[in-house]
Amino acid sequence: MLCKRWTRRKEARPQEILEAALGLFVSKGFAATKMTDIAKAAGVTSGTPYIYFAGKEEIFEAVMREILLPQLTIGHELLASFQGNSADLLKAMLKTWWQAMGESQLSAFPKLMIAEGSNFPQIAKIYQEEFVTPGNKILRHILERGMASGEFKVPDIDYAIEVISSPIIVAMLMKHSLINCLPDTLEPERFLNTTIDLLLNGLLASPKDQAHE
Secondary structure, three states: OOOHHHOOOHHHHHHHHHHHHHHHHHHHOOOOOOHHHHHHHHOOOOOHHHHHOOOHHHHHHHHHHHHHOOHHHHHHHHHHHOOOOHHHHHHHHHHHHHHHHHOOHHHHHHHHHHHHOOOOHHHHHHHHHHHHHHHHHHHHHHHHHHHHHOOOOOOOHHHHHHHHHHHHHHHHHHHOOOOOOOOOOOOHHHHHHHHHHHHHHOOOOOHHHHHOO
């Protein structure tokens, strides 16, 4: 009787290979991961990945297109369906972003891009043009929505987008770094709530707050 892992539907194998590759890219890094490692982790013969992909770089690109980029759909769906005010939309979007990426293996992508982007410019280009830029457009839409309604005052929207996204990206980087600038045990909900509160309310106490001191 054939082992179950060799009798799986062939249609499922490319996805299994990609998921195995992502796990290895996260744990070992892209450069240290070999095609044989990917095959072993996916439970296929050493030649099977080559049936679907020309090599490791093509697998990396497919991981991005098939696993990472679909996460943008979640953001677009939230943007299209949200009925509340823009402050609540921003809160929901940041928390959704963390749930989709920060709490999964996808949180390693910022580090992977920093480490490998210069060696694989085509992959870095895809990441920038097909993930980062559309993601920034989502944040821009939320800010413009809030400005139009009078909720937000944003003097420099281009840099505001960078400031809003930076804490989330840093938290993802720290999850996969030996040197951690965050608390040893990061509490995601607390971290996100603090980030959102500072973004929306700032550090300065309002006259009303000062009157109650």
